[in-house]
Amino acid sequence: MNALNPYIPELATIIETFDETPDVKTFRVVLQDEAKMAAFCFEPGQVAQLSVFGTGESTFVICSPPTRMEYLQFSVMRVGELTHRLHTQKAGDPIGLRAPLGNHFPYKDMQGKDIVFIGGGLGLAPLRTLLLFMLDNRADYGKITLIYGGRTPEHLCFKDELKEWAARGDMRVELTVDTPGEGWQGRTGVVPAVLTELGVRPENAVAVTCGPPIMIRFTLEALGKLGFTDEQIVTTLERRMKCGIGLCGRCNIGEKFVCVDGPVFTQAQLRGLPQEF
Ligand SMILES: Cc1cc2nc3c(=O)[nH]c(=O)nc-3n(C[C@H](O)[C@H](O)[C@H](O)COP(=O)(O)OP(=O)(O)OC[C@H]3O[C@@H](n4cnc5c(N)ncnc54)[C@H](O)[C@@H]3O)c2cc1C
Ligand code: FES
Incomplete structure (x- = not known):
């Protein structure tokens, strides 16, 4: 079971980075506390808030699967202040991590399909x-x-x-x-x-x-x-998020909070929401 506090970024270390495209970089990350890393679990589709100290934090999907837990992988497109700073970080640098957040792909319902x-x-x-x-x-x-x-x-x-x-x-x-x-x-x-x-x-x-x-x-x-x-x-969905835990109201579409009810939705669920995205 995860022992991470969703309010407090956990210290993590970047262990490897590489370029995917001219504006996307991949980061492999481990929690500095080995016991917390060993206990960390998540479901496919869940996200993390990554923080670069002195700049802020942003949402990124954990794009490695829970079946391969040597590290958590994130691929980040350089678009604004936080992501520009993140792209300057290198192996050995510390970052903050709040995770896992949000719902996940309904992979059990997909079995046999x-x-x-x-x-x-x-x-x-x-x-x-x-x-x-x-x-x-x-x-x-x-x-x-x-x-x-x-x-x-x-x-x-x-x-x-x-x-x-x-x-x-x-x-x-x-x-x-x-x-x-x-x-x-x-x-x-x-x-x-x-x-x-x-x-x-x-x-x-x-x-x-x-x-x-x-x-x-x-x-x-x-x-x-x-x-x-x-x-x-x-x-x-990629919707702007702040708290990531259903408290700030930054990410809602109608009555749904993308950070807790999503980011994964069926098209049937989205049809019932205001078409503002
Ligand atoms: C659930 C979720 C998962 C995400 N997963 C990834 C991921 O795996 N990899 C990745 O690179 N990005 C991902 N994002 C988007 C990422 O969070 C933003 O690109 C990041 O917050 C931008 O921060 P910034 O300070 O660099 O840019 P800002 O300075 O905040 O913004 C720069 C520009 O990007 C636009 N922008 C910022 N955030 C978003 C957003 N969420 N959707 C659309 N436009 C946006 C702004 O309007 C502005 O034009 C995800 C977002 C969500 C909500
Ligand atoms: S990001 Fe704060 S309520 Fe969803």
């Missing part, structure tokens, strides 16, 4: 935790398909793993980019078009999607045309 992951850009980060969790429990799930796109081949995250997953033989990987570079052997075009072209079957299937709003909009349309119901579509 075919899973279609549909991601764009850094939207693959939350999908990665669930995908790796499912690969580590492969017999519990049916066919696994990943459809993933980025602006250019350089903007695809987790490039080495994309190759490994494509070579596994027990899952299907379809990559697409808007603008192909020299040597690109995948598809060209947008993710929803690939989804439609593949004619993914909705029977006994669940679609899990995360990416830029425009991709999500057209992906939902494409899934609907393929026969997926709102109950068969799961997504994870």
